[in-house]
Amino acid sequence: MAKVDPSLVAHLPLFAGFKGEELDEILREARSARYPKNGHVFEQGGDAHSFFLLLHGHIRAAKTTPTGEQIVVRYVAPGETFGLAMAIGLAQYPATATAVDDSVVLAWPTGTWPRLVQKFPALATNTLQTVGARLQETHTRVLEMSTQQVEQRVAHALLRLAKQSGKKLDHGVEIDFPISRQDIAQMTGTTLHTVSRILSGWEQLGLIEGGRQRIILREPHKIFVLAEQNAGGGQA
Amino acid sequence: MAKVDPSLVAHLPLFAGFKGEELDEILREARSARYPKNGHVFEQGGDAHSFFLLLHGHIRAAKTTPTGEQIVVRYVAPGETFGLAMAIGLAQYPATATAVDDSVVLAWPTGTWPRLVQKFPALATNTLQTVGARLQETHTRVLEMSTQQVEQRVAHALLRLAKQSGKKLDHGVEIDFPISRQDIAQMTGTTLHTVSRILSGWEQLGLIEGGRQRIILREPHKIFVLAEQNAGGGQA
DNA sequence: GGCTCGTTTTGCGCTATCGCAAACTGCCGG
DNA sequence: CCGGCAGTTTGCGATAGCGCAAAACGAGCC
Structure with a gap:
């Protein structure tokens, strides 16, 4: 029409x-x-x-x-x-x-x-x-999925979502549509529980702020660092 | 030319x-x-x-x-x-x-x-x-990679390789080019060691026969069953 | 305003799989 | 024929992440 x-x-x-x-x-x-x-x-x-x-x-x-x-x-x-x-x-x-x-x-x-x-x-x-x-x-x-740990994969996933569909806020970026921990788990090949634990941890650190089907990246740069860094210690 | x-x-x-x-x-x-x-x-x-x-x-x-x-x-x-x-x-x-x-x-x-x-x-x-x-x-x-265990992923990988580049033998199928355990690990998102353990196990059972960069599927059907079955017990 | 249901959080034991180390083996080059 | 080496096997802890269970939470509905 x-x-x-x-x-x-x-x-x-x-x-x-x-x-x-x-x-x-x-x-x-x-x-x-x-x-x-x-x-x-x-x-x-x-x-x-x-x-x-x-x-x-x-x-x-x-x-x-x-x-x-x-x-x-x-x-x-x-x-x-x-x-x-x-x-x-x-x-x-x-x-x-x-x-x-x-x-x-x-x-x-x-x-x-x-x-x-x-x-x-x-x-x-x-x-x-x-x-x-x-x-x-x-x-x-x-x-x-082959080479990184869950935490890094989740970080990458959030950054991509923010890039693709992020709404700029005064301080940080908000993902512009409803997305649950379960959804993120299904994007990164892990479980709802593990995602929840990771995001809770990040929230403690002030990296993100979350809610029901809502995620705000408060410190995108720090999350980027998390995403890139090799878990534990790299090869000397 | x-x-x-x-x-x-x-x-x-x-x-x-x-x-x-x-x-x-x-x-x-x-x-x-x-x-x-x-x-x-x-x-x-x-x-x-x-x-x-x-x-x-x-x-x-x-x-x-x-x-x-x-x-x-x-x-x-x-x-x-x-x-x-x-x-x-x-x-x-x-x-x-x-x-x-x-x-x-x-x-x-x-x-x-x-x-x-x-x-x-x-x-x-x-x-x-x-x-x-x-x-x-x-x-x-x-x-x-998100939903299956390593053993099933390896099984699937072998079946695909056999289908794509398998040479029919009297009894079984041989993968028609040199491929190492490391290669298979890199196809399935696991480690050389885990692949080796799995293949050794299968060789014990007579499902496959292996060698240096060589794999023969002796019982493709049984491997197929392995690939499809849910690890442990499925949902009732 | 109180209830209900879907979402999220969190605790805890379990195990599949990794990671390292070391021994082994079959080929290839000399 | 004899190393030497790449590929493979295997043992043994260590652990990241799962899976189950239950409690807390919050948004929308009646």
Whole structure:
């Protein structure tokens, strides 16, 4: 219904190199949709009927094991695409997408992708860059999980969240959407309990301030130091 | 020099949907190169001068931390592309590629990519699929590292290696290139020692047979069971 | 204003896995 | 044929982090 102002999205990586009228044509194919907090945009295993661009809000993409355990694949911030399953050759979504805040998305039916890509090859190369960047990030995540202790991984995770979705405060940065200790545990490969212990410790030290699904980094720099330093003693 | 027979590579995912003469044109841009066992194809941080297609042999892609720890990102089997750094927008290689066996590659100078993609947009979409598949695999890896014990992760790793590069034997499957316990540790996020203990245990049970940089899966099915089963007791 | 439920905190024992050290082994080079 | 060395095995503490249990807390609802 309500059309999206092209100028609002023209600068996004997905549309890099597009003229106004091309952009128009692409946007015409999308419909916009609103999801309330905790609403499901799509579910793991469901048919990949659409791909999305987040306009407002925040989306959590999570993957579930057969035994019911979950990990958070990533948090989607406004301006990012998600649900690209079909673009990478999948017929079903490999993860579940849930709005963690009231969110507004642009959705293109899967069927439009081949046509759009054919007409606008730059869409494919732009998407390739995006997916490639995510691959790099995921490799970094594997590297961290392999070589760092939980405390450092949590520190890195918070810094990334702050960078991606941080709201600057007078003193510190607040993560701009509701996120629980459990969520952080699922991002870093640990347990709710361990995250809680770590954050409590940091709060004692005045590094952060926490609340119910809220985290404020009061001393980002000190957390950065924590994240980088080798646990205990390094190799001489 | 020696031209590559197009029919040998025509069926690869990278070239899906290409006619013979298009293929020819693409192949003409590549040069082939040979790397001896343990030769470096490129190094992490080095300028991304080329992208590659592996024709023969096996390549190990590994990422190193500032402190010198490594993880194996993946093993490249013949027919797969690697070193796609520039296609995904990187100017430097994010990992080091080493031949684990005498290997032959096809190499395209980075500069050819934009031109090739412009002329053959399907290259971009094919590559997108490939990179997307790798992203999925990496997410699976994160999931495993987050939710499974070391023994199961090792089992999964061996099964994947066997599937990708296994040589069928009378009784069992042999991994077709030299791979050390250390390598497996770096694939699963554990230590050389733990891998050695696990494999020794399995060898006792007759599940595998090992040697210096060699692994034979004698009972793939039993290993599969090991890989899938929840450690200890699952939830009732 | 009081209640309820989801989130967070915290205590405590347990153990999978690490980390170090040392012995062993099969290949490769000379 | 004889070292020497990289890769492997194994033993033995040390411990980070898990898992369970329970209490404290706080936001929203009635």
